Amino acid sequence: MPRVKVPRKSTNVDMTAMCDVAFLLLSFFILATKQKPPEVVQINTPSSVSTKVAKSDAVLVTLTKDGKVYLSIGDNAHKNDIIDGINRIKSLNLTPDELAKLKKQDFIGEPFSKLKNSLDLATPIPAAEMDGIPTDSTDNELVDWIASVSDAYRGEDISNLNLLVKGDNEAFYSSFKNIKDAFAKNEIYKFKVVTNAEGVPAGSELALNPEANK
């Protein structure tokens, strides 16, 4: 019987197509990811097991490890109202030009007494060198800022106000307490704190019964 000769095929596969796919995906991911904005103020947040994602259109109160407090308004729909509101409430007499400058700032972190002068400077002060919003119990200017924030959201569902606190690990509790007091004076008792995601520890009650979190 004649044997059927099976032709030996090469094991080499053409990798070009696979290479194309890999780099196509790569370029897609690079282009599709939003670049993280450079951190003007360095904050190391604590971690928690919470899985809710922090939204960016929030009113963010930042607390640095030196106890400085900044306000950033990520919600562009209300930014104008909030800043015009504070100008009116505290009669800061900011010119339209200065207001426009203030609205452009990502971080608001000057006491009212220095706000006007700092906006007149030709080169804006970097956020890290600002004095921070005073939050002492005697002179808590954050109360006025938050009052202006809650004014801007008046007449809307309060859940639209996405109030976030982003604090540094090493900040003192007393600074955080001052921020909470500023919220409480404006009758805001619900807010969120920004944390790093962390896995649920194995063997804990939450790990055994994830529904308990709800």
Add this chain to the structure above:
Amino acid sequence: MAELDTSSGGSHKKGPGVKKSPKKSTKVDLTPMVDLGFLLITFFVFTTTMSQPTAMQLNEPKPDPHNELEVKQSATMTLLLGKQNKIYYYNGILTDPNSQFKSSDFKDIRQIIVDKKKSTPSVDLMFIIKADKKATYKDAIDILDEMTICAIPPGHYAEVDLNDQEAKLIQQTEEANGIK
């Protein structure tokens, strides 16, 4: 520099004895390039999902002088946050000799919370969290996270201000243990 020897490649005529160079395949092995591509993809995929910050919901108690919450002494544990990530805790009322004022840290506190939870009827269970002025923000968030991890239902723990007596006690304990 500028002169190039084009005699062998350029001309069709080849002299006798000149060897024909073998034609090399233009195919390049693309496997390492594919490897690299996928490595970068995995890197980007992981880093983008990991850096997503999360938000922890905090519901502060609304101060209401007409409706103070009453809790059972026996079912209450007070956790005091001090300097250097230390936690002090006691049961019931501080002046009670059975209150067992003890110090602990974040490693051991989970077991203490779980033990308390097991030994107390869940309806009455109450954790009162009080932070000293010099406690860090991280500790204040971590202890609330610990409540979530131990599945203490909301409403069964609360953050309250420290009173003078407790502040003094923390200070004394810290001085005795040399914590600055």
